[in-house]
Amino acid sequence: MVTKTFVDILVVALPFLYTGLVTVYGIAFFRNAVTVERLKRPYMLALLVLHLVYLGLRTVAFDHPPITTVYEIMTLLSAAMTMAYVYLEFRTNIRNTGFFILGLALIFQTVSSVFIKDLTVIPEYLHSLVLGFHVSAAMLGYTGISIAAVYGLLYLMLYHEIKSSRFGVIYSRLPNLETLETMSHKAEVFGFVALSVAIVIGLFWLPRVFREFSYLDPKLVGTIAIWVLYAIGLMSKRRLGWQGRKTMILALVGFAFVFIAMAVINISPSSFHTFH
Amino acid sequence: MNLFSVGISHHTASVDVRERMWLSADEAAGVLSALKEHFFAECMVVSTCNRTEVYGVLRDGDVDEGAVKRLLLDAKKADEGVRPDHFFTHHAGAAVHHLFKVAAGIDSMVIGDIQILNQVKEAFQSAGEHHVLGPIMNRLMQATLHVGKRVRTETTLCEGAVSVSYAAVELASKIFADLSRKWALLIGAGETGELTIKHLAGKGIGHIKIANRTRAKAEALVAELGGTVVDFEQIVDALRTVDIVVTSVNSPSYVVQPEHLYSVMRQRGNNPLFLIDIGVPRNINPASRKIENVFLYDMDSLNAIVDRNLEKRNAELPRVTTIIRQEMVEFFRWHRSLQVAPTIQDLHAAFEQVRQQEVEKNINRFRPEDRELVELVTRRIVNKLLHQPLSMLKEGSENGSGGPETINRVKVLRELFGIGIKSKRDE
Incomplete structure (x- = not known):
């Protein structure tokens, strides 16, 4: 009962806390305020811990990990993005891109908090460890793809400022073009590998669990189409030596495709690939 | 408070006067001893290309300003060309305020100068080595260095290039992550071009190629900076292998055309190419800007960066003034x-x-x-x-x-x- 109360509080609080975090990162980015600069890291770490606590409490309260609905997966994706950004910020010491990446985490968490439902009765197969690996890999894959797109967008913004000799806040505060391109590429490769793992696990596990399994299932086809698209993109980059603006546009197009495809597929009622 | 400062700076004297009053390390040592002997209980001397200034705690409450100036003039034998009105003097709080402004970089010729803090620090160390410091000057210098440090960490006063050559290097750092893995080509050995390539060398650029109509001049520069000489006729070919190009050629027509660059970009796998055209008239056809991954800048665009950076530095002045005020309050509380x-x-x-x-x-x-x-x-x-x-x-x-x-x-x-x-x- 107490756990459920905490879940109810956190489901409302998280979007507001994310709004605060994005605001702090936004002020640090646009105003370069020293006090806010000092505040943003502890705030981010505290919020990440709180978000993980929320996911843990949710698992305990409803007796299943939050992977059964789109909105449960969205909060998981939001936490994964925050975690990925924490890793990136500490690993590279590039502290000025949080506004953009955490902004995406805020959007996912807000949508999740508004629409999430408390499911207590779920099918037995949702307790499977394999499903946990499958969903985790898919989440990491989509997190990588999303982060690659954000860095791609930042690259294009900076590219435009440098090309047009309009040196504004983007020019002042972002890291250089080469770094943004490298970060986008690494996130994309990471996302692609994670997505590959999710697909392989799914292809082995799903036919055993679902009687109505079909290789023509929209979600399966959509995911494989996304995988093929990224495979072609990464291969072209390697083989044809594509660099710079063109590849960043491709990262954004890929992300847009993923977003639209996933939205359409998840709304589609014909898929067996829904876990509730 | 018995603090007194006297000196000349770019505010009060032209460069030829400042040159006459500039003190070498040995000269400064002599001046420090003489000042301590005749006027001050504690003192130090800051001498740079833009200023020669004495700070000291007076033995008595009063000072013969003329005598201190005379000592400085005698030390440099600079009677000719240096007049008493070239000197400024500050007493007590005004002297502290002036020193804090100097260390903060807002009294410099180019606002936000980052070298001055090190120069003040060196002057302080030198005074320490010559045993002319005491508790007040020691504390004053700690406060001064703290002002400089705070200004550099809490404001953006010292950020952004404020010369054309540095602006070019700043831009290169916004395109490339690691300059040590990039190659640069200098076409023509004009003064600003040479300065730009030297700044790039200072930033650790991987390799330098130099092409000049007079090959001997290119060879002389290569001898100084390292790198290789490229035949002037081979410059378009050289574009394939370099990442940064600085052109400073006296030529009535464009040396690099868009068709050259289309071909070069294909050959270099569309790798970004940063072109800095400092030539007047321009050496690179401005239509080249449209080519993807080609970043072309001329004098006007570099000057725009400099102007913007200066504007941003000026906007930081209120924050710097606040820091100085806070540190002055602290210092006088201690005093x-x-x-x-x-x-x-x-x-x-x-x-x-x-x-x-x-x-x-x-x-x-x-x-x-x-x-x-x-x-x-x-x-x-x-x-x-x-x-x-x-x-x-x-x-x-x-x-x-x-x-x-x-x-x-x-x-x-x-x-x-x-x-x-x-x-x-x-x-």
Whole structure:
């Protein structure tokens, strides 16, 4: 009962806390305020811990990990993005891109908090460890793809400022073009590998669990189409030596495709690939 | 406060005057000794291309400004061309304020100069090595260096290039992550082009190629900076292998055309190419800007960066002024406490002297086993008597609220208990 109360509080609080975090990162980015600069890291770490606590409490309260609905997966994706950004910020010491990446985490968490439902009765197969690996890999894959797109967008913004000799806040505060391109590429490769793992696990596990399994299932086809698209993109980059603006546009197009495809597929009622 | 500063700077004197007054390390050492001998209890000298300034704590409250100036002029034998009105003088708070402004970089010719703080630090170290510093100058320099550090960490006063050549290097750093893995080509060995390539070399550029119509000049530059010489006729070919190109050729027509670059970009796998055209008239056809991953800048666009950076630096001035004000308050709070600390010590000493005299006189009246107790009790009485006046004195100096009031209390206490007066009378 107490756990459920905490879940109810956190489901409302998280979007507001994310709004605060994005605001702090936004002020640090646009105003370069020293006090806010000092505040943003502890705030981010505290919020990440709180978000993980929320996911843990949710698992305990409803007796299943939050992977059964789109909105449960969205909060998981939001936490994964925050975690990925924490890793990136500490690993590279590039502290000025949080506004953009955490902004995406805020959007996912807000949508999740508004629409999430408390499911207590779920099918037995949702307790499977394999499903946990499958969903985790898919989440990491989509997190990588999303982060690659954000860095791609930042690259294009900076590219435009440098090309047009309009040196504004983007020019002042972002890291250089080469770094943004490298970060986008690494996130994309990471996302692609994670997505590959999710697909392989799914292809082995799903036919055993679902009687109505079909290789023509929209979600399966959509995911494989996304995988093929990224495979072609990464291969072209390697083989044809594509660099710079063109590849960043491709990262954004890929992300847009993923977003639209996933939205359409998840709304589609014909898929067996829904876990509730 | 007996602080005094005198000197010349770019505000008061032209470069030829400043040159005459510039002090080498050896000359500065001589001047420091002479200043200490004749005028100051503590002192230091800052001498750079833009300023020669003396800071010191006067031996007496008053100073013969003309004599200090004369000492400096004599040290440099600079009577000709240097007039007394080339010098500025500051006293007390104004001298502290001036030194803080210098260290902050807002008194420099180019606002936000980052070198000046190191120069002030070196001047401080030099004064220390020559044993001409004391508690006040030491504390003042700590505060000065703190101002400089705060300005650099809490504001963006020193950020952004403010010369064309540095602006080019700044732009290169916004395109490429690691300049040590990039190659640069200098076409033509004009002054600004040469300066730009030197800045790039200073940033650790991987390799330098130089092409010049007069090959000997290119070879001379290569001998200085390292790298290789490229035939002037081969420059378009060289574009395939370099990432940064600086052109500074005196040519009536464009040396690099868009068709050259389309072909080059294909050959180099569309790797970004950064072109800095410093030539007047321009050396690279501006239509090349449209080519993807080609970043072309001319003098106008580089000047725009410089102007923008200067504007941003000026916008930081209020924040810098606040830091200076805060540090001045801190410094003067400490300085006021200096007046209190000796009074406290003197008062303790005076009371202790009376106690010891009285105990010595009367100690034989007590039994041996009680004498330790007598010591203890008399000490306690003295401490209790002093507690209230000393607390008030400390409080006044710590909260910094009553500068004149604290000074007044010090004065009254000294008069009431004859501190200072007695010693003078004894002398």
